[in-house]
Amino acid sequence: MTDILEKSQARQRLRSLSEALDSGALKQVARILNGGLSPSDIAHLLESSPPRQRVLLWKLVDKQLEGEVLQYMSDDIRADFLSEFNAQELANLLEDFESDDLADLLQQLPDTVIQEVLDTMDEQDRQRVEEVLSYPEDTAGGLMNTDTVTVRPDISIDVVLRYLRRHRTLPPMTDSLIVVSRRDEFIGVLPITRMLVSNPAATVREVMDTDIEPIPVSLSDTKVATLFERYDLISAPVVDENNRLLGRITIDDVVDVIREDADHSLMSMAGLDEDEDTFAPVLKTTRRRAVWLGVNVFTAFTSASVIGMFEETIQQVVALAVLMPIVASMGGIAGSQTLTLMIRGMAVGQVSNASVRWLLNREFLATALNGVLFALVVSAATMVWFGDKTIGLVIALALVINLTVASVVGTLLPLTLKRLKIDPALAGGVILLTTTDVVGFLSFLGLATYFYA
Amino acid sequence: MTDILEKSQARQRLRSLSEALDSGALKQVARILNGGLSPSDIAHLLESSPPRQRVLLWKLVDKQLEGEVLQYMSDDIRADFLSEFNAQELANLLEDFESDDLADLLQQLPDTVIQEVLDTMDEQDRQRVEEVLSYPEDTAGGLMNTDTVTVRPDISIDVVLRYLRRHRTLPPMTDSLIVVSRRDEFIGVLPITRMLVSNPAATVREVMDTDIEPIPVSLSDTKVATLFERYDLISAPVVDENNRLLGRITIDDVVDVIREDADHSLMSMAGLDEDEDTFAPVLKTTRRRAVWLGVNVFTAFTSASVIGMFEETIQQVVALAVLMPIVASMGGIAGSQTLTLMIRGMAVGQVSNASVRWLLNREFLATALNGVLFALVVSAATMVWFGDKTIGLVIALALVINLTVASVVGTLLPLTLKRLKIDPALAGGVILLTTTDVVGFLSFLGLATYFYA
Known part of the structure; x- marks a missing residue:
């Protein structure tokens, strides 16, 4: 992280990369690229490179990192890279994607390719992705992930803690568990920080927060962003018209919406697209x-x-x-x-x-x-x-x-x-x-x- | 929250408020205002009102809510309201503020008033605020809060859980505890979600994440925002040049920086300030x-x-x-x-x-x-x-x-x-x-x- 903190260092890295590229020292480039740089750093590096260098750098990225790097790229640039893969390769590549990112990405592909990719996925994953694909990209439905951790209101905090310990990991940005009824209806949220300071013998119902209103699945992404900003949310539950829990939206995806909305006004006033690739050919x-x-x-x-x-x-x-x-x-x-x-x-x-x-x-x-x-x-x-x-x-x-x-x-x-x-x-x-x-x-x-x- | 989800409802509320104001039905206005609206909603309502209505509405806001409402206002508008308070009133009002918000706010006041307000605070609070005040507003130091929850590396997760239970609440946006040495030097972070899935007998050292690099206190706020965006952070520790922990930055304050930076380009190109009050007289x-x-x-x-x-x-x-x-x-x-x-x-x-x-x-x-x-x-x-x-x-x-x-x-x-x-x-x-x-x-x-x- 400190490596990219100072612009001069980032520039230096880019310059040494570009010198190495020019001199054809590709092994050296690959070493710099795959050793220590996070997938988001690599994505940023690719976005900050002219086309010829970009293609070269992409070829040098570790196969195992490709999927993650793609997640951090802007739509326009990602579409270029995706067109090179066949359906099976895509399915392998996209395994680690969260369902909202995956749906966004699939929407950029031709319909026939989408179907092919879906066919290669297992039943459960396919259902999840098809669910998110069914909502427009610029709504709460398009933004949400389906990786919720839910609990029932009548169990004790102690039982919840033991239940969580059975997980190997929790989904990223899990700041609260979602309390649902037997029929998956939204009841409230159980903030993890509140759970940690509660009496383990208390029930979820006693500790949970019911002030939080869930987000309707059809709400526009801009309004979702307003809610996150106004209430300082980290994640929020998404429900259908019958109050049934569908998924949750996390702040990292909302920050992208805020950034894009704000960029939109600036770029549009000059007749440019907010997704405009700075290094488009x-x-x-x-x-x-x-x-x-x-x-x-x-x-x-x-x-x-x-x-x-x-x-x-x-x-x-x-x-x-x-x-x-x-x-x-x-x-x-x-x-x-x-x-x-x-x-x-x-x-x-x-x-x-x-x-x-x-x-x-x-x-x-x-x-x-x-x-x-x-x-x-x-x-x-x-x-x-x-x-x-x-x-x-x-x-x-x-x-x-x-x-x-x-x-x-x-x-x-x-x-x-x-x-x-x-x-x-x-x-x-x-x-x-x-x-x-x-x-x-x-x-x-x-x-x-x-x-x- | 649902109340403001639909624009038409928000508009209707604004219109009924403005009709009530026009007709002088102030009690009714106060009831709408203080019943059910969150402080951030009230701040938004004030920011969306022309000056005359804004002053009337502000007078009707519950005294106990004033401090919180001020926290959610943009600088320009807040400065107008703050000028009406004396030092003692300000000190009372500002009691609930987090140290970074308080420092931002004090910086808008004349130096003599700042000193008066600081004099009315207790020793511990004053030290905290003075610490944050000593860093420029647009650096990591100006963005950080001092409300960190720290743990030592050699204790067990079970001890940490018991220690947390002694708190009445944890600071907002606590997604991880910060692991420090005896001399308060930063060692790593202990993500709460990881702690919850770990063996309670494991030590903090075994579970903690040491890949995270802390943010230097003098880093610019724009670069802090880049780090949060690139690494999907919710909070991050801030250290001085000797790696000593000073505080932490949370995503809610970073979102404000992202919004302001993005607005800055748009507004500046028309010769306007990004803080420009839409309803300036x-x-x-x-x-x-x-x-x-x-x-x-x-x-x-x-x-x-x-x-x-x-x-x-x-x-x-x-x-x-x-x-x-x-x-x-x-x-x-x-x-x-x-x-x-x-x-x-x-x-x-x-x-x-x-x-x-x-x-x-x-x-x-x-x-x-x-x-x-x-x-x-x-x-x-x-x-x-x-x-x-x-x-x-x-x-x-x-x-x-x-x-x-x-x-x-x-x-x-x-x-x-x-x-x-x-x-x-x-x-x-x-x-x-x-x-x-x-x-x-x-x-x-x-x-x-x-x-x-």
């Missing part, structure tokens, strides 16, 4: 980005056509061409701030219909105030630059108009998009900036045409 | 945003002055004014994609000096390919629109130039800024977009001046 990258650039060519021509309406005015007063990007960009900046604040607020569940009016008011007032302030500053600078009072007046008015429009659009757009089931983080920025460009050029050049006519 | 918001708009006025005038150099050319060919924003914005889009990918890659520790050259190559190639593709598309559209072959040639060349410059700047800028200890997420976007505007206008108008001369 040229052609894959080019193709994905071309889509985004294509969308933006379209919006750029829309703004340009607005300017095109005012060619005569610009010919008359060329200073307008010099100044018009200022109006557009100030609107874009102000609107992006509002939009980002709204997207973050919606992501953490702070924005409700009840508070939208207040937010709209606040954004409108704050942006209008800044609009007036910067209208004065920019207008003064413009008058000094071009020695023309009219142009100062026109830019001041246009700035106030564009900034206030930006604040309204920035507030209402993400909510509207969400209602239309369009991702605000992906589409919000493009629509907002097109709006502030169009409104900026239209108001500035339109007012100029009026005043100079 | 008008004047506070206006002031903060004015700074960002001010920076952008400056950069907007820089771009404008570039256009100003070509007034004569524009007067001659007005179509240039119509088309120039296309060149600038396409460069901005391409550059933002590269920049965002780099910032994310750096945040998760995937980008090292060893891989920069590969990334630069890939970004250059991918963007150049897209540059050529879109140069053809845009140039064809332009020639059709204006019926002028020269302008099609000029815009094609300018696009290729601006996109390739954008890819190089987008790749190298965040690394350079980091080396200069400037936050890439905050400054990166502004510098990049100024560059793509300047290069876009300069190349497009410069080439036009050459070709039309």
Whole structure:
């Protein structure tokens, strides 16, 4: 663990690995790779390597570690490696996987391969995996493991302790046992730390915690994450609509959801996928980005056509061409701030219909105030630059108009998009900036045409 | 817990609360608020409320819950409420706080108040808090609690179990006991789940895990988070430079770090703070945003002055004014994609000096390919629109130039800024977009001046 604590050391290792790779000292690389590095370290190393090195490194990974290393990889990269295996190899590889990870992974494979892999598994394992596969990946059902340790309410703590001792190990992240009825209905949880400080003669019923509400299997993964964050949970039971225990969700999988949700907003606003492989090869990258650039060519021509309406005015007063990007960009900046604040607020569940009016008011007032302030500053600078009072007046008015429009659009757009089931983080920025460009050029050049006519 | 599972219910509660507030039915509000809502729910409700309602709600919160509710609030909002208390009230309020939360909170107060609060605490508590206060907030020391349960290696599991039973409760998130020497030096950890499946006659030494490396007290919180994510930790011991145990870090505090780090990139790119209160009042918001708009006025005038150099050319060919924003914005889009990918890659520790050259190559190639593709598309559209072959040639060349410059700047800028200890997420976007505007206008108008001369 200390080995990777210091970045410089990790870098040094990566550099010595890459030198060893370059010089073809593959045995040396394999020794570094399989000696002392944990599977998650190896996965991180693979994710931090360009494609050619990545393939080489993967070939050097100990066969026995492959399954575990795959568990720690991001979806995009894992899919590349998985495509190399046949069904039997996959089944062997996936033996150690927890059912939720296994289901996630199988969902990336073609349907025929999934069936083949399932056919090679034993009955019990297959049932478990098929259960998890039956729930969408982004719900509590898709996140849960089926490796619960359950107890009945009427036995004593002492009996529970003896029962546990019959296990060779307990599932990872077991912070509590789940108390269920004879018919597997959820009753409560028995936190292990509480059990350890209890009288061994007490019954589970006396010690257990019944305040905990189990998680419905269809709850979205984002809401599961909110519950874990809000109640500081390590694990939580998952039940079906009849309160029957199906499995449990653990914090390690929830942390991945939190990380992905948070990355999602950042990456989407630049038209990227949160799973985006930092080291994706040229052609894959080019193709994905071309889509985004294509969308933006379209919006750029829309703004340009607005300017095109005012060619005569610009010919008359060329200073307008010099100044018009200022109006557009100030609107874009102000609107992006509002939009980002709204997207973050919606992501953490702070924005409700009840508070939208207040937010709209606040954004409108704050942006209008800044609009007036910067209208004065920019207008003064413009008058000094071009020695023309009219142009100062026109830019001041246009700035106030564009900034206030930006604040309204920035507030209402993400909510509207969400209602239309369009991702605000992906589409919000493009629509907002097109709006502030169009409104900026239209108001500035339109007012100029009026005043100079 | 189920109460807040469904958004509609949470919204309904918020709406009924806000109606009750409006109608002045404060008793009813207090009943809803203090009956059944957990402290974290109340904190979330306060964070999701506009200022006027927030102050009213806070007054209605049960005095006994205030301390706990404060623990779950974000820094910015908490600071507002804390300013209302005197030192003695604060000391009473803060009694239940864990030492790391308490230290975080005290750091928000004026130095004189901190001393007053510390003076009212008993000797043991004060020492604990002073210990944590002595470490920077964003290090392992600032994150840790001092509530460790330690055992010696030479005693038996049975003795440990009896020792634990003497406790009334164990600290939250206790998934393992920490094994220390007589001089408090870290030796290993004893996972509780492993202890439960072990022979009670075995010694701690036989059962404990010594593979775990303790976290150095000065490690940055981001690196602590990486360790927790990579090794699926629930808690981890913290040691000083002499391997002496100082405390432990728990996953709940690490999740906050992960959330804040992830939010940081998103919010900074819009010039916002990750702690930004969604419901900050008008004047506070206006002031903060004015700074960002001010920076952008400056950069907007820089771009404008570039256009100003070509007034004569524009007067001659007005179509240039119509088309120039296309060149600038396409460069901005391409550059933002590269920049965002780099910032994310750096945040998760995937980008090292060893891989920069590969990334630069890939970004250059991918963007150049897209540059050529879109140069053809845009140039064809332009020639059709204006019926002028020269302008099609000029815009094609300018696009290729601006996109390739954008890819190089987008790749190298965040690394350079980091080396200069400037936050890439905050400054990166502004510098990049100024560059793509300047290069876009300069190349497009410069080439036009050459070709039309």
